[in-house]
Amino acid sequence: MGTIGFVGLGNMGRHMATRIAQAGHDLVVFDIKDLQRKPLEAAGAKWVDSVGAVADVADTVIVSLPTPAIVDQVLAGDQGLISGSAVRVIIDTSTTGPSVSKRLADTLLARDIRLVDAPVSGGVTGAEQGTLTVMASGQADAYAQAEPLLKIIGKNIFYLGPEPGQGQMMKTINNTLCAAATLASFEGLVLGSKAGLDPKTMLDIINVSSGRNFATEVKIPQCILHRDFPMRFTTELLHKDVKLCIEEGARLGVPMWVSDMARQMLSFAIGQGMGADDYARVIQLYENWGATQFGNAR
Known part of the structure; x- marks a missing residue:
């Protein structure tokens, strides 16, 4: 495939980049922090000193970035990928929302660069194990070029068609459903704890019943039941995704009352210092609020 580039080596990106390097691809990488430099070089990647340096040598570049503003800067800024001499396809695994993705696709296409928006779901564990769900859209020939790389980082690959932003639309819907179900699960499980129900037994019952969801099956058993709280996805990033979805709902005239309640709760948590x-x-x-605790340390 020639040289592959990767920009953004945070909690998700570092694992995806590592898998691509370990698959034998000629990989160049960059992040504003050099925390992952040694591990990625050990995996076979080459570290370069700027976004532009990636775009000057890599025909296909994958990005994994935290916010729409940063994605905009990295893709289309003065020193962004758009200025590179080699890049022709950009695969954006970030969550930017469909409106931003559509605008960037048009901007890049004017410079003969095609955008595949391919946001992912599955968290840090999925990124590390290569089992992410990928929701991709973009021109068919660009997707065909991206697909072999997407199969390295993901297990469930969905192509949603040539219209830019459709992958982003699906991702924001997914994360908003996750947020609403998670917060509802928190409420129910804290209520059960206050009433004296055993935490694990509650989860065992819910997970073979109609109340089960990602939070009860994965997030809460892995991160909360034993009071571990590992860092996997920040409150402020989940809030960002829900906000993007609600904004699309407003744009298309679709009411999202329950989703907005979830957004408000996440906003409150950020105000209480939980954003990071x-x-x-x-x-x-x-x-x-309930003067109780769900779960216990191991």
Whole structure:
């Protein structure tokens, strides 16, 4: 495939980049922090000193970045990928929302660069194991070029068609459903704890019943039941995704009342200093209000 580029080596990006390097691809990488330089060089990647340096040598570049503003800067800024001499396809695994993705696709296409928006779901564990769900859209020939790389980082690959932003639309819907179900689960489980129900037994029952969801099956057993609270996805990033979805709902005239309640709760948690924490810690607000605790340390 020639040289592949990767920009953004945070909690998700570092694992995806590592898998691509270990698959034998000629990989160049960059991040504003050099925390992952040694591990990625050990995996076979070459570290370069700027976004532009990636775009000057890599025909296909993958990005994994935290916010729409940063994606905009990295892709289309004065020193961004758009200025590179080699790049022809950009695969954006970030969550920017469909409106931003459509605008960037048009901007890049004017410079003969095609955008595949390919946001992912599955968290840090999925990124490390290569089992992410990928929701991709973009021109068919660009997607065909991206697909072999997407199969390295993901297990469930969905192509949603040539219209830019459709992958982003699906991702924001997914994360908004996750947020609403998670917060509802927090409420119910804290209530059960206050009433004297055993935490694990509650999860065992819910997970073979109609109340099960990602939070009860994965997030809460792995991150909360034993009071571990590992860093996997921040409260502020989940809030960002829900906000993007609600904005699309307003643009298309679709009411999202329950989703907006979830957004408000996440916004409150950010105001309480939890923005940089994994969103699992939001359960502690409910525990404080209920004067109880769900789960116990190992």
